[in-house]
Amino acid sequence: MSNTNPALEFTQREANLTVKKPGPSKIFIIDDHPVVAIGLAKLFADEPDLEVCGSARSAEEIPDSFTSAPPDLFMVEIMLHAADGLQVLTRLAERYPRAEILVYSARDESFYAERVLQSGAKGYIMKSESPERVVIAARRVLRGDFYISSRLQSLLFSNMDSETSGFVNPVRKLSNRELQVLQLIGQGKSNREISSILDIRLKTVEAHRFRIREKLNLKHSTELTQFAIHMVEREGVSS
Numbered sequence: 439m440s441n442t443n444p445a446l447e448f449t450q451r452e453a454n455l456t457v458k459k460p461g462p463s464k465i466f467i468i469d470d471h472p473v474v475a476i477g478l479a480k481l482f483a484d485e486p487d488l489e490v491c492g493s494a495r496s497a498e499e500i501p502d503s504f505t506s507a508p509p510d511l512f513m514v515e516i517m518l519h520a521a522d523g524l525q526v527l528t529r530l531a532e533r534y535p536r537a538e539i540l541v542y543s544a545r546d547e548s549f550y551a552e553r554v555l556q557s558g559a560k561g562y563i564m565k566s567e568s569p570e571r572v573v574i575a576a577r578r579v580l581r582g583d584f585y586i587s588s589r590l591q592s593l594l595f596s597n598m599d600s601e602t603s604g605f606v607n608p609v610r611k612l613s614n615r616e617l618q619v620l621q622l623i624g625q626g627k628s629n630r631e632i633s634s635i636l637d638i639r640l641k642t643v644e645a646h647r648f649r650i651r652e653k654l655n656l657k658h659s660t661e662l663t664q665f666a667i668h669m670v671e672r673e674g675v676s677s
Contacts, residue, residue, distance in 0.1 A: 462486060463580050464509040466500070467493035468526070469542075470518050474565075478513065478542075481569050488576060497526045508534040511580055513542045514559070516550060517621070522636075524557045524614045531558025540579045542572070545621075547590050549669065553614060561585030609669075611653045619646040624666030 465488060467475040475493030482488040491509055494500055496518055512530055516523025530539055539559040543550065544566075551562040561584055563575040575585040612620065615636075622632045629647070633640045647662065656662045 462489035463511060463576075464489060464491040465511045465513055465576065466491055466504070466509040467513050468495075468497060468500075468518070469493065469513075469515040470495045471515075474515070474542075478572075481572065482576075485573060488573070497529060504534065508537040511538045511540060511576060513540050513576070515543050516541055516554065517543065517545055522614060522618060524553055527554060527557040527559050538579045538582065540575060540585065542575075547587065549609060549617070551586060551590050552610075553617075555584070555586075562590065563587070608654045612650060616646055616650050616653070619643065620650055620666050620669065623647070623663060624668075624670030626667075 462485075465478070465482065467478055467490060469475060472493065472495070475490065479490040482490055492501070512534070514523070514527065514530070516527065518526065527539060527541070530537070540561045540563065541550075541554045541559050542563055542565060544564065547562050547564055554562050560579040560582070561575050563572060563585065564587075567575075567587075578585040609617070609620075618636065619632060622635060627635065629640060629643045632638075632643045636643075647659070650656075651659075651662050654662070654665060656665060
């Protein structure tokens with residue numbers, strides 16, 4: 439009969455799971471533009487502690503093997519075709535609790551970063567940032583820390599002050615789906631195109647448009663379109 443204490447055996451197994459394996463941290467890219475993964479692979483190739491281990495155009499393409507051996511970090515573009523990027527983050531956080539998540543997006547952080555952090559990601563960095571900042575962001579999130587830009591930090595503190603004074607940025611009132619619809623309106627998509635892209639009924643799109651107008655206090659569809667276009671122009675992304 440073994441004299442080993444079962445409780446100690448369990449503790450040792452748990453410890454082995456948490457020990458960092460030797461070698462570079464594995465990074466997996468989720469972006470529907472393959473050139474992004476290629477560029478990041480080249481960027482991290484010069485960093486001995488970082489390595490891109492693969493990429494996919496959607497969360498559905500993640501290898502089954504990741505269930506038991508996930509990468510150390512997912513880098514995710516939240517604006518994926520026909521997908522709610524914020525829901526993708528939530529699913530990743532639930533399915534791979536030992537992996538960190540960093541959003542690497544072309545979209546303006548002022549509109550999305552707060553929602554991203556609430557959805558399970560540890561950081562947000564825009565694709566317009568320098569390669570050096572991308573590496574810093576990846577390393578910081580891999581350590582388990584949060585990463586947001588100094589600009590966003592100032593913005594979040596400003597939002598806190600605004601809430602204290604009674605003023606709330608109207609875009610923050612929108613649901614994740616409503617924000618997604620607003621984004622597509624700003625890109626010039628028709629109701630029918632939005633219905634197809636998001637795989638929702640045409641009447642559902644119309645209902646979203648009505649609720650967006652109410653929440654943003656816009657009187658008619660023209661004002662809604664103008665607001666949406668202005669938002670997309672601020673992001674510097676038209677498609």
